[in-house]
Amino acid sequence: MHEQIRLDGTHARACAMALAALATILFLQAFAGAPNAYARTDSGETKTVEFVAVGDDLIHTKVFRAAKTSSGYDFNPMFSKVKEEIESADLAAINQETIFVKSGFSGYPSFGSPKKVGDAIVDTGFDIVTCATNHVMDRGSGAVSYTWKYWKKKHPEIQLLGIHDTAA
Numbered sequence: 001m002h003e004q005i006r007l008d009g010t011h012a013r014a015c016a017m018a019l020a021a022l023a024t025i026l027f028l029q030a031f032a033g034a035p036n037a038y039a040r041t042d043s044g045e046t047k048t049v050e051f052v053a054v055g056d057d058l059i060h061t062k063v064f065r066a067a068k069t070s071s072g073y074d075f076n077p078m079f080s081k082v083k084e085e086i087e088s089a090d091l092a093a094i095n096q097e098t099i100f101v102k103s104g105f106s107g108y109p110s111f112g113s114p115k116k117v118g119d120a121i122v123d124t125g126f127d128i129v130t131c132a133t134n135h136v137m138d139r140g141s142g143a144v145s146y147t148w149k150y151w152k153k154k155h156p157e158i159q160l161l162g163i164h165d166t167a168a
Contacts, residue, residue, distance in 0.1 A: 094128070
């Protein structure tokens with residue numbers, strides 16, 4: 001049985017980060033062999049996992065206009081100063097505050113971002129993307145579906161949290 005709950009922005013962010021923490025625990029259980037950041041192996045060796053979390057990737061109008069190129073959009077330069085740190089982490093999560101749309105990009109109060117944001121997120125080295133935010137329904141269920149399909153088809157290696165292919 002599923003229950004649908006509406007959350008304000010603060011609670012949505014907290015839930016997204018809780019989901020990221022859960023993903024970290026699952027990662028640690030699978031790869032480090034224990035549900036904490038420090039695990040002793042049978043040989044006595046200590047393993048550590050470096051987890052980095054970033055939020056909120058909130059794409060206002062000025063942001064997507066700054067990313068405009070002659071052939072579309074490029075958000076990679078906006079992540080360039082953190083790319084090395086993100087890539088060096090064992091596990092990196094980002095809270096993608098805004099939903100992707102095919103066209104009609106917009107900022108506050110009804111956000112809709114180019115999917116090229118997702119390409120930059122992957123190029124930067126993130127492993128987990130959380131989307132359970134107060135802006136997830138800004139552009140309706142069609143935009144949620146479009147965003148989910150983008151991640152599942154173009155970047156299936158990314159662990160997507162907070163949106164799904166079916167309604168609860």
